Amino acid sequence: MGWFLVFRLFLVGLLAPRAWLQAVPATVILSFLPDQVKMECLGSFARLILKPSYFHNKYVGFAAIDKYGRSWLIDEVLATQCGYTVVQDVWGNLELHVSLIGCYAQMVDDQHFTLTIQITAATNPAMRDAATFRVPVSCSYGPWQPREVVCEANYMEVSVRRNVPPIPDGFLQDQPEDWVAAFPEVQEGAPSIWQIVFHMDTGKKAMLVAEAHTAGYGINTTDTRIVLRASYNATEAQMVEVHGVPFSAVRSSTYYKQRWMLLMVDTAVACPVDGVSYTKETITWTIPKDISPLMSGVSNIKELHVKMGVDLHKLPEQDIASRGYLVASDKDAITVKLPIGAVGGNYKSDVVAGQLGVVYKIRPFVEHLWEDDKRGITKHTILKEISTPLQLVPIKVIDATNVPLQLFNTTVGNFLPDVELTSVTVNDMGPLSLPEAIEQCCAIHGIEHPNGSKDYVLQFPFDTPGVKKEYVVDGVRNYTANITLHFTVIPQAKNFEVPVTVTALVRDAVLPQAVGSCDDQALYLVVKRGNVDQDWLPYVEDTQLTQDMVQRLGYSWQDNGTHLALRVPSQAAHVAYEEIHSSGVVATFRLQLKEPRTQAEMIDFAISCTFSPKELIDCQPNGTMMISAMKLVGIPDLEPSRLMLRDRRCRPASVTEAGATFLFNVSACGTTRKFENATMTYENEVLYFLTGQTAPVYRLKCACQYFIGDALLLQYSPREAPSPSVLPGVGLLALALKVARDNSYRDFYQDTEYPVMRYLRDPLHLQVELLHSQDPQLELFLEDCWATASPDRNSSPQWNIVTDSCENTEDSHQTIFYSVPRGSVMFPTHLKRFEVKMFTFMVNGQALQGQIYFHCSVVICDASYPASDALCARHCIPRRQRVGRSIDHTSDLHGYVSSGAIVMGRRNHTKTS
Known part of the structure; x- marks a missing residue:
């Protein structure tokens, strides 16, 4: 209550x-x-x-x-x-x-x-x-019966007829002093109740009516009855146990004066405070009969009837049977058995420690009527509110998500009618009241079942804010929504929550895609994000790419949320060199996207590019080769410091963890040279030997190829097998045609001094030179030289001054050749000097007033084989003799060279085109 x-x-x-x-x-x-x-x-x-x-x-x-x-x-x-x-x-x-x-x-x-x-x-x-x-x-x-006792939820009541039989002799003999103390009051008091004596184990206690009222007792009279009410925990109440069932009892005597008679009425009352036991299916209520405060001093007891009811309504026998109730009475006790869930009771929701449970409540009562030889008939009515122990309720959650409709659909139940849904939290939204939830995201409605229970249905779309989408596999994403439904139990307003997680597997994943490209300096990777990688983090190996880390590694990147663009230098960290083949070095860069929480690799991209060896081999014009040999993925234990050239005494000039650099002259470290297809090639090899083995496990054959006046992109490649691979480089055999100030050839006009002025028939001292080369075995020869009126060597008019390495016999002022004294320069064979007279062109009988340009085609020969190469042995050899020369050792290299502009002063001497 x-x-x-x-x-x-x-x-x-x-x-x-x-x-x-x-x-x-x-x-x-x-x-x-x-x-x-x-x-x-x-x-x-x-x-x-x-x-x-x-x-x-x-x-x-x-x-x-x-x-x-x-x-x-x-x-x-x-x-x-x-x-x-x-x-x-x-x-x-x-x-x-x-x-x-x-x-x-x-x-x-x-x-x-x-x-x-x-x-x-x-x-x-x-x-x-x-x-x-x-x-x-x-x-x-x-x-009314002579004595009626009522046991209500909040009080015990006894009403006794005034003309009740005398109190039993044994009871009076125990308290004779009660009469002695009360008798003087009989003579003076008005007819009324005036005193109550409570009998307790510790003694007795007398109270006047006003005192009893103050102590919480209810005392009043009717025309024919005396009434006493007391609470179960009254100060004078005592707990007694009858056959294991506790009772609250108040043993009292009420003294009532009527005219000159002093009446003492037994107003004892006793009510059970328990006696209920439970099984999983049945409530058993036991009421003992031998209630000593009510039956003291009696010996002959006759039971008149035992009736029961629910909610103050007595039930006939047929209703008791139809509801499954059982009422039994023997000499010791009345036993009532009630099936849990039977008609007449109700289930009630409750919340303990945040968990929902139910109890079954029923309010039965028993009316016990008996007769004894001292007090006559007693009617004992016991009302009991019974509530079974709390049973936790398993809450049913049904996930009926509709993937084609992109709609989460969950049903939560089965609740009693006293449970109400008050608010919901969907992901990070909430708690939202039901009107707010319906307006912002969700459809909510209840379903009532015939038995009175109800469910709640919550629906909301996949695109509701906060729905988590995670990539699973094979193009499938897992949609997850976390819902909390907030309930209250009425009318107690006890609250509890039901957390629900709903999921859906949807084949709508768009994985990120990557496009790679390369130039001669870097690898480029552009990742177009999909719909699953918004939270994935970029990694190279075990290093996360943050803005700071990208700068430290020398990369550059841009991330606009939809695209991630990376530029990685070809020699940067985390670029792996996997192989070397005839096209160049294969460098690979791998980018992984990882899940941030578990660090699981979700997807990786790799870009492989072949780089020409411009940065790995440097063929310098002065005959120096610089080779960068790097570690390969296939030989992870290679120690760069143990790399060597053909001449094993030639070791790296510098060593890093990634490789080694060699710097050597083309005439040293076992370098070989040959002519082939109008190129001159110097070759060497970078080798690596395992301890105790004679065959190299790493062989990188390097080559520098030279052209006159041109540059060629060359390749190299390694092979894991001992067979050599070739590393061609880029070389330039540069030529120059200079104008000397006199025939000493010590001083030449600089580029800023052109055009050079000469008068008609003045000598012009010209020098053709092979620049930068330090190879003493090379010799330069003039093939043809001619003059033009424009910088284009193929323009007209033209005039030959050297033909097939000889003077032009048709010229009245023939070319004069000068030898190069030994000791005057480091490599005399790299020079050719000659003199011509200044002239002008005549076209249609008119002298051209303008600039003159000189051009030469040159041949570079192998001077180490003079006996087999007539060009290298003599100064003037007809072209037809050079055409059939063997190219095994002395195949020549051709090039062209031109002078700056020469301007002639006015003198009357001309040449006719």
């Missing part, structure tokens, strides 16, 4: 001071409507049922109206003293039970009882603007 759980969880009476015989200020009284309160007469009780249609979610108070029209607030103390009980059912509906012989009832012949109950209802706890109803109660009951 809850004294302050009234729909809105409190009883108004408890807000005011305890009242006993104190008037309550008058309130505005409204008409009573029978549809709002239902009244029933049930034996010695009247029951008022408040209709939930009106009183739901209101603050409610009760008061009793006395015969003078005054209202008395029914609080907890007044209810115990005057016989009122407020009962709340499992749905929060209120009932008021009224004892017909309670305070303020008007009685006629102890058979007709009238009373007015005032009910106040408001929507606020301060009871402002409250509506007040006065409900008339009128019931008849009788005949």
Whole structure:
């Protein structure tokens, strides 16, 4: 029984001071409507049922109206003293039970009882603007048994007829002093109840009526009866045990003076406080019969009947059987068995430690009637509110997500009607009230089942904010939504939550895609993001690519959210050299995208590019070769410091973890040379030997190829097999045609001094030179030389000054060749010097006034084989003799060279084209 759980969880009476015989200020009284309160007469009780249609979610108070029209607030103390009980059912509906012989009832012949109950209802706890109803109660009951004992939820009541038989001799003999103490009062007192004596194990205690009222007892009389009410925990109450069942008992004698007679009435009362046991399916309620405070001093007891009912309604035998109840009575006890869930009771939700459970509640009562030879007939009515232990309820969650409709659909249940959904949290949104949730994201509705239970259905689309999407495999994404449904149990307002995770596998994953490219300096990787990699992190090996790390590694990147673009230099960290073949070095860069939480590799991209050896081999014009040999993925344990050239004494000039660099002259370290297809090639090899082995496991054959006046992109490649691979490089045999100031050939005009001025027939001292080369075995020869009037060597008019390495016999001023003295330069064979006379061109009989340019085609020969190469042995050899020369050793290299502009002064000497 809850004294302050009234729909809105409190009883108004408890807000005011305890009242006993104190008037309550008058309130505005409204008409009573029978549809709002239902009244029933049930034996010695009247029951008022408040209709939930009106009183739901209101603050409610009760008061009793006395015969003078005054209202008395029914609080907890007044209810115990005057016989009122407020009962709340499992749905929060209120009932008021009224004892017909309670305070303020008007009685006629102890058979007709009238009373007015005032009910106040408001929507606020301060009871402002409250509506007040006065409900008339009128019931008849009788005949009364000599002694009637009632065990209500909040009080014990005993009413005894005044003309009861004398108290048993044995009982009086134990307390003779009670009479001695009371007798003097008989002579003077007015006819009334004037004293109660409580008998306890520690002794006895006498109280006047006013004292008993102050102690919480209710004492009053009717025309024919004496009534005593006491709470179960009254100070003078004692706990006694009868056949294992605890009882609360008050053993008292009430002394009543009637004229010159002093009557002592046994007003003992006893009520069980337990006796209920449970199995999984059955409630067993045991009421012992040998209740000593009620049956003391008697020997002959006759049982008249045992009846039972529910909610103050007695049940006939057929209803008891149809509901599955069982009532049994033997000489020791009355036993009532009630199936859990049977008709007459109700299930009620409850929350303990945040978990939902249910209890089964039922309010049975037993009416036991017996007769003894001392007190006559006793009617013992025991009302019991039984609530089974809490059983946790498994909450059913059904995930009926519809993938084609892109709709999460979950059903949560099965709840009793007293459970209400109040709000929801969807991912990070919430808690949202139901109207807010419906407006922002979700469809919510309830489903009621025929048995009164209900489910709640929550639906929301896949694109609801906060839905987590994770890539699984094979183009499938896992959609996950975390929902929390917030419930409350009414009317107690106990809250609990149901977390739900719903998932859906959807084949809509778009994986990131990458496009790679290369130039001669770097590898480029552009990753177009899909719809699964928003949180994936870029890694190279075990290094995460952050902005700072990218700068430290020398990379550059851009990330605009849809594309990630990386530029990685070809020799940067994490670029792996996998192989070397005829096209160049194969370098590979790998980028992984990893899941941040587990570090699992989700996808990786690799770009492989072949780089020409320009940065790995440098063929310098002065005959120096610089070779960069790097470690390969296939030989992870290679020690760069142990790399060597053909001449094993030639070791690296510098060593790093990634490789080694060699710097050597083309005439050293075992380098070989050959002519082939108008190129000259110097070759060497970088080797690596494992300890104890004679065959190299790493062989990188390097080559520098030279052309005159041109550059060629060359390749190299390694092979894991001992067979050599070739590393060609880029070389340039540069030529120059210079104009000397005189025939000493010590001083030449600089580029800034052109055009050079000469007068007609002045000598021009020209020198053709092979620049930069330090190879003493090379010799330069003039093939043809000619003059033009423009920088284009193929333009017209032209005039030959050297033909097939000889003078032009048609020229009246023939070319003069000069030898190069040994010691004057480092490599005399790299030079050719000759003199021509300054002239001008005649076209159609007219002299051209302008600039003259000189051009030569040259041949570079292998001077180490003079006997087999007539060009290298002589100065003037016809072209036809050179055409058939063997190319095994001395195949020549051709090139072209041109002079700067020569301007002629005015003198009358001309040459005709």
